[in-house]
Amino acid sequence: MTWPRREGARIGALVSNAPSIASTPSIRIRTANARSIDPRGDFVLYWMIASRRARHSFALDRAIEHARALGKPLLVLEPLRVGYPFASDRFHRFVLQGMADNAARFAETGVLYHPYVEPEPSAGKGLLAELAARAAVVVTDDYPAFFLPRMVKSAAARLPVLLEQVDSIGLLPMGASDRVFTTAYSFRFFLQKNLKEHLAHRPNPDPLKGLDIPSLAALPKGVAKRWPRASEALLSGDPAALAALPIDHSVPVSHIQGGAAAGEARLREFLKSGLPLYATDRNDPDSDAASGLSPYLHFGHISAHEVFSSLMKREAWRPEQISGVVNGQREGWWGASPEAEAFLDELITWRELGIVMCSHREDYRSFDSLPDWALKTLAKHEGDARPTLYTLAELETASTHDPLWNAAQRQLVTEGRMHNYLRMLWGKKVFEWSRSPREALETLITLNDKHAIDGRDPNSYSGILWVFGRYDRAWGPERPIYGKVRYMSSDNTAKKLKLKGYLARWSGPNGQSAPLNAGE
């Protein structure tokens, strides 16, 4: 293995350091430092940074287990920084809506929930340490991308007590595989052999119900004064409160409502009206078959386990229906309806393929992480003439000659999401219109990280790197710029899909190509 491997293997010895106290699968728990539990601590601290929810969470379950075993109360800290890359009104509003839901769910449970929003960069420095100094043990979320691994690593070194990272991300624990997969096909072989044993272990759907741990009435002295609870104005969506924060106000809030309640509502709606069409219509922008769940999955407002169990309940499915075939095929493994199998392939195979990649490789978003065949063919065509070139600003403002591409870009900038199928075309064209594939990759990551609510996610990087050949194969005939990397064109896409409504909705103010004002 020549690529940079993540430190701290997710399998083997490190996992077994975790105190075995109850039912959270040990394969999902990693000790982040070598400290121990301090039985004199006043409470158990759950540092909620990725799975931002109060239900269906292994991390919350684990924190409660500690609290129960120690006879201590539980304090939940959900922070939101302002200094992270691309912090904007859009992402803040989404996370704040989640905080409002969490505040409602933790209220009157005896668990003290502290949502903290930084008023200025680094204002939150010291808060975690201050709380950890009084804690018996700290539990946090294990998340394999963006700045989170670095942040947890540096916190782990400083905290005086045991810090555990708990993986609540997917149906397959990150610790269940010790390798990455080059195609969805080969990952399916692995899932078909290994996933079943993990399906039996689910997070508690409602761990706050009938909770039998001591209550915590107040934060330690001085904490509330220096790091006060997020204001009601922020939690209730007051635009003025958001405007006062030092974040990027040029990326406006989306109409897509954040939070666990909105995510669960979206799930219900999808199962009712989207899923029946999913097998046939999910790629058509004009039909409404897509799940729309990725923003909620990204911020942890909804859990993959909850999506899975709601889906399978609707299917009246039982685990015995798994066929047992190990063939890498998309359909025929679960023994569920075709539309359910199609959706499960998205939710599990494709989503977790990227999670596994990020959890094992530090370079998951770098150009050099592409497969050899792609690097080779891209290098061969690096010098090809590129007749159409656009700058980042031209792309960001949807100012190209291509109405379909502009429409997709406008949807991204306006709504904070882009139709799933069009994302691929969108990426291929940026590749074609950039001076080099490396530059195209940077452009795509920037546009997506900045505007997409579900950006900065393992899945986003899967989709973007797919444009350059990751998880794909060589395709003939060899073409200029693309080489053997799969080619796509707007004309063919327009022929293949129903786009009338989509183009009408996302065309510019005065017709096809009027540029968008991105406010920069």
Place this chain on the structure above:
DNA sequence: ATCGGCTCGCGCAA
């Protein structure tokens, strides 16, 4: 609209 052929490298199973 739907179909087959094009094309290639990988990873599974042996």
Place this chain on the structure above:
DNA sequence: TGCGCGAAGCCGAT
């Protein structure tokens, strides 16, 4: 070592 097959490809024939 050989074989089967692949996230969304294209093209031309029917």
